[in-house]
Amino acid sequence: MKIVFLGPPGAGKGTQAARLVAKYGIVQLSTGEMLREAVNFGTDVGLQVKAVMEQSGGLVGDDIVINIVADRIKKPDCASGFILDGFPRTIPQAKALDRILSELGVELDAILELVVDEEAMMQRMHKRRKEAIEAGRSVRSDDNAETFKERMQKYRNETVPVSGYYEKRDRYKTVDGMQSIDDVTAQIDEILRTLGASTG
Ligand code: AMP
Numbered sequence: 001m002k003i004v005f006l007g008p009p010g011a012g013k014g015t016q017a018a019r020l021v022a023k024y025g026i027v028q029l030s031t032g033e034m035l036r037e038a039v040n041f042g043t044d045v046g047l048q049v050k051a052v053m054e055q056s057g058g059l060v061g062d063d064i065v066i067n068i069v070a071d072r073i074k075k076p077d078c079a080s081g082f083i084l085d086g087f088p089r090t091i092p093q094a095k096a097l098d099r100i101l102s103e104l105g106v107e108l109d110a111i112l113e114l115v116v117d118e119e120a121m122m123q124r125m126h127k128r129r130k131e132a133i134e135a136g137r138s139v140r141s142d143d144n145a146e147t148f149k150e151r152m153q154k155y156r157n158e159t160v161p162v163s164g165y166y167e168k169r170d171r172y173k174t175v176d177g178m179q180s181i182d183d184v185t186a187q188i189d190e191i192l193r194t195l196g197a198s199t200g
Pocket of ligand 1: 089
């Protein structure tokens with residue numbers, strides 16, 4: 001099963017992707033995770049992207065991310081399926097993905113977009129922050145209104161057009177991300193079932 005997972009930061013893509021990985025035995029390809037690893041290991045790519053990644057919502061250059069995905073997706077463990085989480089985030093990335101997949105002779109089973117209400121997400125973030133402070137836990141550095149707004153703004157500018165790129169395809173489906181985590185999972189399962197998404 002080959003899936004692209006779209007949706008704004010904090011919408012719960014990571015949680016749902018992890019469930020799909022466990023259920024279908026596919027590989028989660030999170031570009032954010034791959035880039036963080038590169039930074040931690042201090043690779044050439046890591047050194048190039050570190051500064052951009054430190055800005056809230058700043059996007060790493062298309063060429064770098066496209067190369068990372070192109071290399072990773074060719075690895076044998078992706079043959080039985082993958083879920084792309086956090087990629088594509090721009091139109092050039094979406095076009096490059098089409099090229100990469102067609103070279104591999106692979107088609108996407110589903111393009112899922114997690115749709116959330118921005119105001120409600122902001123409230124969720126405030127609640128999480130308040131609870132963390134009350135419990136004496138450390139507060140995530142990206143859990144503040146300013147950072148959240150910046151990330152959302154960048155998301156709107158750069159990534160919303162990606163939905164438009166996929167929108168007309170039969171395999172593009174929206175998922176209501178404001179439901180409970182389990183209900184979101186159930187809706188995704190149902191979509192994959194109706195699309196007849198292959199498990200191989
Ligand atoms: P994420 O974990 O998906 O929120 O990604 C963390 C950071 O990695 C983002 O804020 C970007 O700086 C960078 N990043 C991840 N995926 C991409 C992508 N597809 N294109 C550009 N930058 C990305």
